[in-house]
Amino acid sequence: MSLLSSRSRPTRRPGDPDLRGSVVRVEHMDPSAPQFVPTQLKHNGNESISSSSTKDTGDGPPSEWLTRVEMTTWFESRIADIVATVGATTQISLNVRENLSKELQRFASEWKERENVVEYNENDRLRNRIRHLERELNKANHDHILRIKELERTIALQKEELDIKENQLNGKRLLWLASHPASAHQKALDTYNSTLPGGELGPYMTSARDLQNAATANKRLNLPPTSLGRLSRTSLAAMEGAVQDEQSTGGLLRRLESSTALPTGGALPSAHSTYRDHNRATQPATEINFPTSNMAVVPFQNPAPPPPDLGADYTAEFTHIFTIIEGWCREYAHMVNPAQDRGIASGNQGLWTYMMRLTYPDPQSAHSHVMALLSNEQTRFWFVMRMAMTYCFEEIMHPKTFQQFNVAVSSKLKSIKDRLDAKPVPSIDARQELIREQSNVVEQIIGSPHYTEFRNAALMHHTKHLRDMLGPLLNKNCSRSKAGADLGVLVIACFDLGSKMWSARLSFQIIFPELLGAKFVAGTMIAKDHPNDNPFHLQTKQKRLKLVMTPSITMRDDNSLTIIAKNLHKANVLLMT
Numbered sequence: 001m002s003l004l005s006s007r008s009r010p011t012r013r014p015g016d017p018d019l020r021g022s023v024v025r026v027e028h029m030d031p032s033a034p035q036f037v038p039t040q041l042k043h044n045g046n047e048s049i050s051s052s053s054t055k056d057t058g059d060g061p062p063s064e065w066l067t068r069v070e071m072t073t074w075f076e077s078r079i080a081d082i083v084a085t086v087g088a089t090t091q092i093s094l095n096v097r098e099n100l101s102k103e104l105q106r107f108a109s110e111w112k113e114r115e116n117v118v119e120y121n122e123n124d125r126l127r128n129r130i131r132h133l134e135r136e137l138n139k140a141n142h143d144h145i146l147r148i149k150e151l152e153r154t155i156a157l158q159k160e161e162l163d164i165k166e167n168q169l170n171g172k173r174l175l176w177l178a179s180h181p182a183s184a185h186q187k188a189l190d191t192y193n194s195t196l197p198g199g200e201l202g203p204y205m206t207s208a209r210d211l212q213n214a215a216t217a218n219k220r221l222n223l224p225p226t227s228l229g230r231l232s233r234t235s236l237a238a239m240e241g242a243v244q245d246e247q248s249t250g251g252l253l254r255r256l257e258s259s260t261a262l263p264t265g266g267a268l269p270s271a272h273s274t275y276r277d278h279n280r281a282t283q284p285a286t287e288i289n290f291p292t293s294n295m296a297v298v299p300f301q302n303p304a305p306p307p308p309d310l311g312a313d314y315t316a317e318f319t320h321i322f323t324i325i326e327g328w329c330r331e332y333a334h335m336v337n338p339a340q341d342r343g344i345a346s347g348n349q350g351l352w353t354y355m356m357r358l359t360y361p362d363p364q365s366a367h368s369h370v371m372a373l374l375s376n377e378q379t380r381f382w383f384v385m386r387m388a389m390t391y392c393f394e395e396i397m398h399p400k401t402f403q404q405f406n407v408a409v410s411s412k413l414k415s416i417k418d419r420l421d422a423k424p425v426p427s428i429d430a431r432q433e434l435i436r437e438q439s440n441v442v443e444q445i446i447g448s449p450h451y452t453e454f455r456n457a458a459l460m461h462h463t464k465h466l467r468d469m470l471g472p473l474l475n476k477n478c479s480r481s482k483a484g485a486d487l488g489v490l491v492i493a494c495f496d497l498g499s500k501m502w503s504a505r506l507s508f509q510i511i512f513p514e515l516l517g518a519k520f521v522a523g524t525m526i527a528k529d530h531p532n533d534n535p536f537h538l539q540t541k542q543k544r545l546k547l548v549m550t551p552s553i554t555m556r557d558d559n560s561l562t563i564i565a566k567n568l569h570k571a572n573v574l575l576m577t
Helices: 049-057 069-089 096-177 182-195 208-220 235-256 312-331 338-347 349-357 363-374 375-395 399-404 407-420 428-447 451-473 480-503 535-540
Strands: 506-513 525-527 543-550 554-559 564-569 570-575
Touching: 069 096, 208 363, 312 375, 312 480, 312 564, 338 349, 338 363, 338 375, 338 480, 349 375, 363 375, 375 399, 375 480, 375 506, 375 543, 399 407, 399 428, 399 451, 407 428, 428 451, 428 525, 506 535, 525 535
Parallel strands: 525 570
Antiparallel strands: 506 554, 543 570, 554 564
């Protein structure tokens, strides 16, 4: 296609010279050619356009394009040189020079635009290719993870099945040893020794302890271990108990049926027992002497059942209360209302002071932090939950709740609390005696005929107080009557749990971590706003706390010889970004 189209090619007037011979025709321009080649005569001592441009630049096209930008720069410079040469050639009429210059400039502009389109298309294809490869990689990684999880599940199931079969096998072995005579034991051991790759281990193994010794010897000799060597201590003790049960009941009954005298003595001295090895060779007689003893017959008794796990019960009840409070806050107190919050700060100083006390000790920092928490819909309901949670633990689920029963109970509980908080700390025995005394007082209150009246009055008081405290923070269009009724359900659950806690002869440590200078600790905290992050990574990053919603709860039992402490609940927190 000709650069100078019919619409833009000027018409040669009769007086103008014919320049078709001196200007290189565009139809013959080969973009791959190293330079424009002159094909006609030179103009009065001046070189042709292509030769002059080549002379001015002094360089041909690069033998190798390094980048697209360099190629574009070189092409634009060549076009500019050609335009300058055409403008400086006086033998060409002014009209022809202007038209030729415009066409060359238009050609350079169109070429650059098309180059940009080509570059964009190439980049788009590369981006699409990269996205496709990323999808393939993610899919392959997902499939690999699924395969690994499936293999782990299969391995766990096979291990569990293997452990079950192993315990069954060892149980059958011990029962067999208990129900067969010693000669049968020796025959079985002869077979066992004959199958070992390292030879026999000795002919004098006649009990489960001997089999365990054989397993230990196999390990010393680098022999394949027996399944009994991998048996857990708990399973072995249970199976030995079953053997003793069989020996102490069935064996005793058989002996009683065959003899009228009680078996009060051991085996006679010099009692001979002849054993044979796997070659059937007679071994020297072995003399087995037992000390004579007179033992009374004691009936078999089943072991006492283990004590119930109180920690699991308390954990479930605390979790239930936390779920109730969180659900209430998410439904009735999650909408941001800045005007209402400013009204609390200016017109309800008692409530605002209580709210600031839950964050920082400095009033100015606490004010700004509370406003920031209430102004964010993602944190507002969490802060309202902390307000309700603090009241429940400090006013309802606390021993001082029972001080309102009467004056005598109040003075008694205050005296116990003062002695528990005294310095130096009371000894373990003294502390446990105080806890037992406190539990007795609470039990007497619960068993009193006036307890129902006291409980109803306490429930009404705490429900009203929670309504007054949380009412200014409710959503605009929520049902206040329904919200108040749901608060009553929460108060009942907290009061009943508090009665159970402080009458159980246990001590509970309830701590809300401080915000000032505190950082996330994986062992005692749960980050509710980072559910998918590794807690130990968050601890390594030393994330600071933004808000604490629930306390860290620990139960302590001093009734036994050793102190038993159990963590019932970790503190739920929000972290700074």
